[in-house]
Amino acid sequence: MAAARRPAEAPAARRPRNSAKTKASILAAGRVEFADRGFEGARVDAIAERAGANKRLLYHYFGNKEDLYRAVLLDAYQEIRRGERALSLDQYDPVQAMDRLVRFTFRHFLANPWFPRLLGTENIENARFLKTMPDIKALHSPLVGQIAAIIERGNTAGIFRRDVDPVQLYISVAALGFFYVSNTATLSVIFERDLSSVAMVQEREAHAVQMVLDYLRTKPGA
Structure with a gap:
């Protein structure tokens, strides 16, 4: 069968x-x-x-490869802008708002060490790809306006000076974290300190916040 x-x-x-x-x-x-x-x-x-x-x-x-690189750049900027929006800075008093922005920026670079390296790559390229990306300007404009509003609120409260360029201020805020993260290895050797240790990172973050707030509180000519 x-x-x-x-x-x-x-x-x-x-x-x-x-x-x-x-x-x-x-x-x-x-x-x-x-x-x-x-x-x-x-x-x-x-x-x-x-x-x-x-x-x-x-x-x-x-x-192609160039389009993918542009997409990576745009995605990187969008990510940090989303994080900044999530801070809801307008809900905090001027000092707290600026404190939160400085700490977030510092921690973002720290948590994403690829980001400073990617920006370094684009600077080596003389920003030739960034110049072809119309979305970038729109991403940064709200942040500049938000910082300007914090400065204005701080000045109205008699806490911050008025003569502060929000663009210059943000460049300084970013630089305080960017330089530290991108140069941790070399600075650790030069100064014989482990700048990647938790204690040193916390000290640096507090130092960055203090520098920005002290500048904003300093009266012109003082």
Whole structure:
């Protein structure tokens, strides 16, 4: 008697593609590759492999290498702007608001060391990609306005000086964290201190806050 024929197995269902997750993985991999190797040294193959994505899919979502680099830059700026908006600075008094902004900026650089390296790469490129990204200006304008409002509220309360350029102030706030994080290794050797230790990082953060607040409280000509 012939053996009963086993029913044919149905073909395995193809797993639906999660485009948002794949794009996020590619952007995250691009951050690391561009930050570590610069634009010229970065390889699309390496980014696709790190992201666990097909290279053709990478090109499908982001176009060429230059477009992917622009997307990584834009995503990096959008991330820090989202963090700043989440601070809800208008809900705090001027001193607390500026304290929160300085600490957030410092901690963002500290938690994302790839970010200073990525910005260093774009500066080596003389910002040639950033100049072609119209979305960047719109991202920064609200932050400048927010800082200007904090300064105005502080001045009205008799706490802060009025003659403060919000752009110059933000550059100083960013520099206090950026330089420390991007130069921790060399500064640790030069000054024979482990600047990456928790104690030194906390000391530096407090120092940054104090510098900014002391400047804002200093009356012109004092």
